[in-house]
Amino acid sequence: MLTERQLLILQVIIDDFIETAHPVGSRAISKNGNVPYSAATIRNEMADLEDMGFLEKTHSSSGRIPSEKGYRYYVDHLIAPITLKKDVNIIKNIIQDGFFEFEQVVQMSAEVLSKLTNYTSIILGPELYETKLKQIQLITLSDHTAVAILVTNTGHVEHRSFSIPPDIKPSDLEKMVNILNERLNGVPIVRLPEMFRTEIAALMKRYINDFEKSYDYLKAVFFNENPVKLYIGGKSNILMQPEFNDVDKIRSFYSMMEREDEIANLLKGSESGIKVTIGHENEVEAIKDFSLITASYHLGEGQMGTIALLGPTRMEYRKVISLLKGLSNEMTDALYLWYKNNE
Amino acid sequence: MLTERQLLILQVIIDDFIETAHPVGSRAISKNGNVPYSAATIRNEMADLEDMGFLEKTHSSSGRIPSEKGYRYYVDHLIAPITLKKDVNIIKNIIQDGFFEFEQVVQMSAEVLSKLTNYTSIILGPELYETKLKQIQLITLSDHTAVAILVTNTGHVEHRSFSIPPDIKPSDLEKMVNILNERLNGVPIVRLPEMFRTEIAALMKRYINDFEKSYDYLKAVFFNENPVKLYIGGKSNILMQPEFNDVDKIRSFYSMMEREDEIANLLKGSESGIKVTIGHENEVEAIKDFSLITASYHLGEGQMGTIALLGPTRMEYRKVISLLKGLSNEMTDALYLWYKNNE
DNA sequence: CATTAGCACTCGCAACTGTTGAGTGCTAAC
DNA sequence: GTTAGCACTCAACAGTTGCGAGTGCTAATG
Missing domain, CATH: 3.30.390.60 (Heat-inducible transcription repressor hrca homolog; domain 3)
Known part of the structure; x- marks a missing residue:
């Protein structure tokens, strides 16, 4: 079990790393303001956190970065949900315009979503x-x-x-x-x-x-088999992430993006609610360096489709989760209205 | 005016460089088999060709690479047209299937074109x-x-x-x-x-x-303004080219690809026939490192649309030009049939 | 007199070296 | 339990060096 202080330090490290993408050292944490301990104390705690598997070093004398287990703990226990009224409203307006058909709405949502987050958004589309x-x-x-x-x-x-x-x-x-x-x-x-x-x-x-x-x-x-519709937004956002400064990584990312069927499978299985899959938790080899966050939207009991964001494991989980929750609610509501009107 | 021998050497250099992307040295040319002169002789000729602006060095003691002027000369004078019956037939079959509507045909052509060439294909859809x-x-x-x-x-x-x-x-x-x-x-x-x-x-x-x-x-x-339809195939092909081993170049390429209106403008002006625009001949800053080859298809006198391939200046001009010529003919023919049938 | 062999020279590249600085682990003092 | 101090580690960066591919020039050659 983690102590209060360890939780605090873990949180600060992850928050910091998510923001800067640089390994976080004990000195920096100590100076952060929220952690009233000296660098040495923090070093001890960090060593413990590393022993427990929440942190990693990139090399023997580097600062720490979160491990996948660390991210997992962070997502499960340390994220205080925030409200992103402004961002959700942008999408809400698109959805409620009523002027567009549902597919256009989905397409636009995918684009807005990727603009708001700077990750790649994938929407699987209302199932039929x-x-x-x-x-x-x-x-x-x-x-x-x-x-x-x-x-x-x-x-x-x-x-x-x-x-x-x-x-x-x-x-x-x-x-x-x-x-x-x-x-x-x-x-x-x-x-x-x-x-x-x-x-x-x-x-x-x-x-x-x-x-x-x-x-x-x-x-x-x-009656040709109509394939599942996949809407992808912000494919090139991934290029802005500093961890993708390697041409090979970019190549493998884009070649994966072209196999739409595989991506569809990735999202299809996801049950109801928000689901976060971090790094190697993903079963698909090609995105073991990524995190995938999915949310589904519904009509009544049946699942209709899935919204997802794909980004580096160093993802702004807090923001993304709130945003997806909001969007999935909006889409569920919108769907309800649609069908009610068109019955 | 260039001598026979200079022409030969220029051609060999460009062909070789297009294939390997490495600067070509005098020794390699001499060993090539088609050039029965010693490396020293070839060196002299290469120096002359460089003085005339057809070749460049990457550094003082490197082999030569073609300059843009060199490519221009190559395209204008040294390319013997080849027939690519097989490749053109692939597209011909798609077009003549008759099962698809014209836009689908265009879309598929764009994809096939990029697969055949490994460059990025752009088709400006039939104007209305x-x-x-x-x-x-x-x-x-x-x-x-x-x-x-x-x-x-x-x-x-x-x-x-x-x-x-x-x-x-x-x-x-x-x-x-x-x-x-x-x-x-x-x-x-x-x-x-x-x-x-x-x-x-x-x-x-x-x-x-x-x-x-x-x-x-x-x-x-x-009657919403219907925007010009642009079909782009093989965006990620550019990643396979060795000259794009630089993340910044990739970024700038993709960010250009997102400004579809600008690309449309690029193609729109092109008059009838094949047009090759090499490097800085392009007026758009973002593609001054690329070559753009356009061909238009017609119905009678009126121009209907433009097919283009975008690749590195080190492009397989011979192949691409033949392919585009073939495709533009096929599309012109197909259009003629379409309208005749639907009159 | 065009062609070629020979040679000194240039420069990118890769491998190696030394230095710096951020960061750690450990120990002893508070 | 907490912290200051110190030796240690390692990535990153800047020089340095040797190698090899390639050049330009000159003098010899058929």
Whole structure:
């Protein structure tokens, strides 16, 4: 168990290191003002803290830096939550504007978030459990090209252009779209592929000649697996961090950022609430030098998406956690309103 | 005027330097096989080439590297065009698939281009002179939210959700959309704002009560200035180039990449055909260490867009120029087909 | 007289050295 | 229990040196 004094010293060291990125020496702590002990006393405590694994040295006579265990303790016990009314309000205003569709809001939030923190923000995007199909439109551009448009109740629009196969009659196309609209209105997006395979296939078989020919085609046009949407903001913020003065590190960071699927997996598992993953606690090799803080937003019980910030282990945990808490609440509220309005 | 031998030596030096990024010494050239002279002779020629400004030394006893003037001469006189059938075909297949809309094709081309070259590709998306409005759709999501969708004859879909102002009646909204569709079908996108201000305003005034209230609102929803679309591929490729082993250079590169408007300007001016801009020939300060190669694609006489590759001045000009030529032809052809089909 | 061999010279680079200063651990005194 | 003092450690930085790649010049050569 740590003594009061040890807690104080640990806190001062971590705060200082987070700010300056330089190892913290006993003299500096003693002069800090909040610690009324001499450098020698502090040295003894620091040695103890190091024995317990909360601190590390970069070399035998350097100042101390926090270990991952140190950060973990700091995050779990030493962070007094602060309110960031101003910062949260910036995002609140974007969300509540009501003028944008939800995806734009998410995108903008990601950007603001990264600007406010100087880290890289990642937002996984509302998942579609509660999103329902509103309407399907088919607009023909010419005799043999058309664009299909899907609109959901959240205002999300998906579209795809395609060539009309020569063996499909325009009247058949129209019929199909009518069937789709009649049957699929209000169906959750996630259930569409299944519905399409069973019910729609049966109906089309009945009403449309030669339906097999167009079935596969139609399926590809309307119900392509829609991948999870990932919004990343401030990729280049990482360059401003002094620990990334190494070109190789930068390279590996960017090459990881390009594997979006892996990042999505990273965030997907995260349960409800705020979760802080520090350094090697991350399972993905590429971000073992980073900390990842995730928060999820909801609609009712179901989880909708995840907001995350990726930065060096030397992260402003206090600020980031407060900010993410605020943002996740705002997004949860906004979602609630959206669906209430669009029911 | 340069002698045959000087040309040969200049070419060998530039080719070698482009490949290895190391200064080229006289001995290496002599051993190259294509230059049947001793190192001493070559040294004399190199000194002359340096006096003429085609070569530079990095320090008093280093090998030579090409100067910008050297690259310029190389590009203008020494590049024998090569055919890159294989590479161009990769892109050709994407373009001709016909399954994708034009913007997707452009996006994919940008990515392939950067993969093939290991430089950063920038495509300034098709300008809209020839793009015409096909249809406007308004889909209401609930009593007070709706999404507006614009479709063009190229299959481009633009959409925007908005809250319906309480003082607009649903029937009025429908009327407006009808008017818009009737009057604006086939009108080039670029002329929309103007048409809207004059003709449409007048019509709406006649048929819709209280039209002023909704006019501004509608205008914002349908005819926001649509910014030039810029597709950038392989931003992180630049990290692979050995000349970018300096964190500051990387920082300045990425911070430039974020000013998309500036990049757009850079490409916009470029006239028809291939244009190579080497180092300080670039007017933008931030890319004075880079070379930019642009090619435009057309529809008939009008220029539609620009494809560009940005890389170090030590660029594989031969390959890049051939590739861009091929791609610009493909895109011009594809555009021609598109519009012919969609007329 | 163009070409080449030879040689002194230059300079970046890497390895090594000495110095400095921040910081530690330990001990003895308060 | 706390602190002052002191010897010790080590990264960082600035010189120093030797090496090697490369040059420019000169004199010899076919």
